[in-house]
Amino acid sequence: MTVRRKLRPIFAYLFLIVPSALILLGFLWLLVTSFSTKTEGLRSLGWTLRNWSFLWKPPFGPMSPSIWLITLNTFLVAAGMTVLVVLISSMSGYALSRMKFAGRKGFLSATLILHAFPSVTLLIPIYFVLRWISGIPIVGGGIPLIGGFGFNTLGGVALVMVAFQLPFGVWIMKGFFDEISWDMERSALIDGASRFRVWRQIIIPNIKPGIAALSIFSFLAGWNAYLIPFTFTIRRSGKISVLSVYLQSFMGETTITNWNAVAAVGLFQLIPVVIFFLFSQKALLNIYGGGKKGGV
Amino acid sequence: MKITLEALNKHFGKVKAVNNLDLEIGDGEFVALLGPSGCGKTTTLLMLAGIYKPTSGHIRFDDRVVNRLLPKERNIGMVFQSYALYPHMSTFDNITYPLKLKKVRRGEMKERAQKAADMMGIGELLDRRPAQLSGGQQQRVALARALVKEPAILLFDEPLSNLDAKLRLRMRGEIKRLQEDLGVTAVYVTHDQVEAMTMASRIAVMNYGVLQTYGAPNQLYDHPDTLFVAGFIGAPPMNFLETRFEERDDGFYLRSQALEIRIPDERGVLAKQNGAPQQVIMGIRPEDITIVAEPEGDFRAEVYLIEPLGREDLVTFKFGDEEIRALAPAPFGGRIGETIFLKLDKEKVHLFNPETEVSSFKER
Numbered sequence: 001m002t003v004r005r006k007l008r009p010i011f012a013y014l015f016l017i018v019p020s021a022l023i024l025l026g027f028l029w030l031l032v033t034s035f036s037t038k039t040e041g042l043r044s045l046g047w048t049l050r051n052w053s054f055l056w057k058p059p060f061g062p063m064s065p066s067i068w069l070i071t072l073n074t075f076l077v078a079a080g081m082t083v084l085v086v087l088i089s090s091m092s093g094y095a096l097s098r099m100k101f102a103g104r105k106g107f108l109s110a111t112l113i114l115h116a117f118p119s120v121t122l123l124i125p126i127y128f129v130l131r132w133i134s135g136i137p138i139v140g141g142g143i144p145l146i147g148g149f150g151f152n153t154l155g156g157v158a159l160v161m162v163a164f165q166l167p168f169g170v171w172i173m174k175g176f177f178d179e180i181s182w183d184m185e186r187s188a189l190i191d192g193a194s195r196f197r198v199w200r201q202i203i204i205p206n207i208k209p210g211i212a213a214l215s216i217f218s219f220l221a222g223w224n225a226y227l228i229p230f231t232f233t234i235r236r237s238g239k240i241s242v243l244s245v246y247l248q249s250f251m252g253e254t255t256i257t258n259w260n261a262v263a264a265v266g267l268f269q270l271i272p273v274v275i276f277f278l279f280s281q282k283a284l285l286n287i288y289g290g291g292k293k294g295g296v
Numbered sequence: 297m298k299i300t301l302e303a304l305n306k307h308f309g310k311v312k313a314v315n316n317l318d319l320e321i322g323d324g325e326f327v328a329l330l331g332p333s334g335c336g337k338t339t340t341l342l343m344l345a346g347i348y349k350p351t352s353g354h355i356r357f358d359d360r361v362v363n364r365l366l367p368k369e370r371n372i373g374m375v376f377q378s379y380a381l382y383p384h385m386s387t388f389d390n391i392t393y394p395l396k397l398k399k400v401r402r403g404e405m406k407e408r409a410q411k412a413a414d415m416m417g418i419g420e421l422l423d424r425r426p427a428q429l430s431g432g433q434q435q436r437v438a439l440a441r442a443l444v445k446e447p448a449i450l451l452f453d454e455p456l457s458n459l460d461a462k463l464r465l466r467m468r469g470e471i472k473r474l475q476e477d478l479g480v481t482a483v484y485v486t487h488d489q490v491e492a493m494t495m496a497s498r499i500a501v502m503n504y505g506v507l508q509t510y511g512a513p514n515q516l517y518d519h520p521d522t523l524f525v526a527g528f529i530g531a532p533p534m535n536f537l538e539t540r541f542e543e544r545d546d547g548f549y550l551r552s553q554a555l556e557i558r559i560p561d562e563r564g565v566l567a568k569q570n571g572a573p574q575q576v577i578m579g580i581r582p583e584d585i586t587i588v589a590e591p592e593g594d595f596r597a598e599v600y601l602i603e604p605l606g607r608e609d610l611v612t613f614k615f616g617d618e619e620i621r622a623l624a625p626a627p628f629g630g631r632i633g634e635t636i637f638l639k640l641d642k643e644k645v646h647l648f649n650p651e652t653e654v655s656s657f658k659e660r
Binding site for chain 1: 342345346347366367368370372373374376377378379380381382383384393394397398441445453
């Protein structure tokens with residue numbers, strides 16, 4: 001009996017270690033490769049920093065954008081998307097959780113269906129929508145920094161990403177709002193607050209973990225996005241590229257791919273994500289662990 | 297401030313949560329809304345607070361109709377069962393939140409918060425967060441927050457239900473005393489009839505959204521208007537027996553298979569005037585039944601269960617198919633299975649029409 005009981009955690013660890021090791025090995029390979037001229041398995045056949053030269057020298061000639069511009073682009077898309085998703089989700093989540101209006105249930109189930117929709121199927125219609133936005137002056141393509149909200153702009157990419165992220169965000173936020181007692185809200189109303197002030201001063205501070213979790217999720221989704229930026233921007237290494245698309249441009253169809261450089265750029269893209277995870281693990285677990293009572 | 301409810305209705309879809317409620321609460325009065333859960337008492341309170349809008353009818357504060365006023369325009373303070381403190385704010389910030397919204401000067405705010413906190417005995421706890429306070433302390437903070445804006449009306453939604461029995465007893469007294477000292481009109485929702493009896497100057501008993509009765513605690517206890525009120529108020533509850541109401545040459549009688557008693561003439565006449573049917577429900581409180589020697593007894597019954605309550609023993613008797621519970625001075629000498637004679641206090645017998653559930657002794 002006792003032997004068995006002692007063995008149980010060992011099995012559990014074994015079960016966790018084996019798959020984790022496989023993934024960790026992959027990362028280790030990435031690290032070694034990015035600093036090597038050539039590798040044989042995990043063994044480096046010569047160390048070099050050349051693969052990381054994209055940090056100080058545009059790899060596709062002096063006219064191509066630097067990695068830092070691309071990083072800024074990625075950050076803009078991810079951050080802009082995060083702000084919009086959190087703002088819209090927390091407001092609509094509140095309304096869906098707290099207010100009674102016609103079509104509330106229908107809206108909730110519709111968003112759930114949307115969430116389940118594979119985004120690939122919508123790429124072509126969205127293309128037309130973005131082309132149409134492009135036709136609008138200024139909004140379409142005349143805004144500094146993000147370009148605008150039309151086709152082949154950072155704003156446009158962020159907009160589409162927000163749209164895909166919102167159903168998830170709204171549901172998560174609604175779940176968190178559902179957890180807040182009505183009494184607290186009523187009490188604030190009686191104390192003299194307006195509905196909006198209650199939302200801002202009483203409710204929002206109490207769902208901070210939810211907002212934190214949703215922010216992180218949205219940011220990572222934006223940072224790592226590939227399909228949407230790839231589809232709705234032209235020229236992979238152009239000025240409005242983001243990291244994931246930029247990475248792809250290293251794998252040319254006509255030239256020989258420098259896999260060591262790909263590893264380095266991949267690793268570069270990964271760094272913020274890892275740092276993010278280190279600091280936000282707790283909040284991330286929150287989104288699945290608690291606060292999600294849901295229900296219509 | 298005087299509160300008047302006129303033909304007040306609140307419907308949620310098809311559910312009539314509050315049905316045609318008329319109620320008048322005098323200035324400075326302490327009124328309890330009493331009833332089982334789902335009877336509409338909290339809905340009524342939330343309409344007073346302005347959280348719910350009435351479906352129809354009027355709410356007046358003094359002479360002003362307030363149906364459309366927002367909660368913040370009503371000058372009310374409310375205390376919730378869950379305390380409803382703001383967890384992210386300190387006790388001080390909790391108490392001063394209403395003042396902050398009213399844009400009261402910082403100095404005055406501090407002064408008033410300290411005064412309210414001292415009054416509730418939590419002056420030392422102003423820096424703490426709600427999570428660092430005990431349930432009783434949290435409730436005091438909630439009270440202080442309700443009092444700090446010097447409201448014209450205080451609303452209570454089962455404020456003591458989450459406290460332990462001893463603390464509940466103490467807070468009961470404190471709230472009552474506080475309300476008397478401040479002279480503020482108070483409406484207190486509870487399902488605990490002891491709370492309602494001890495605290496309120498008048499009790500409104502509700503069931504299924506309908507006002508059953510409204511009166512002083514003793515009035516409701518001694519002369520319940522309806523079967524529901526009779527059964528709801530008083531612990532242990534009133535006994536009910538199905539009997540026949542008979543008028544004979546020498547007076548009025550209640551008769552069942554195992555029992556026959558004569559009730560006082562004036563009560564019988566009143567019941568007759570009120571159209572008491574042949575089949576009536578007789579009610580008698582456990583304390584109005586005494587255990588006697590054979591010749592004085594109204595009927596014989598078998599001891600079925602003895603429950604010591606300390607000062608008295610609650611004894612359940614069986615006779616025929618019926619059961620009746622009586623309070624006997626402790627220690628009750630009888631044994632289970634023993635046959636004993638019981639006497640009812642005829643002055644304290646109640647009669648109810650089984651159809652309408654209205655008391656046949658109700659004065660019109």
